[in-house]
Amino acid sequence: MAIVSDVIGALLIITLIVHLLTLEETFPLWFWGLLFALFAGGGVGAVFEYKRIFSRNFKIMLQNLKELEELEEVKP
Structure with a gap:
């Protein structure tokens, strides 16, 4: 998606x-249409890219939370 944007x-x-x-x-009308299509495509690409980055960071946070819970279980 980053390449597309x-x-x-x-x-x-x-x-x-x-x-x-x-x-x-x-x-001309074709130019307005092209500008609209390019901005819309770029916006959609940016949303998917940020969603991908946020999802990856969220998975890392959940993994760290599980590791922290495992460390707390080991403590007497």
Whole structure:
């Protein structure tokens, strides 16, 4: 997913550069659609990436809690 969001970001930057080089006065409809699709795709990619990172950190916290409980059981 990180690669997908990077590609979407790169496409957005390339699209903006091409638009600035053409110096059109108004944005055509296809450009607005492309910008919306790129922002939506980037947002979805970012949400999934943060969800993956949070899930991994949560699993590590649960593992540490289990280890701590095992240490408390060993203490007399």
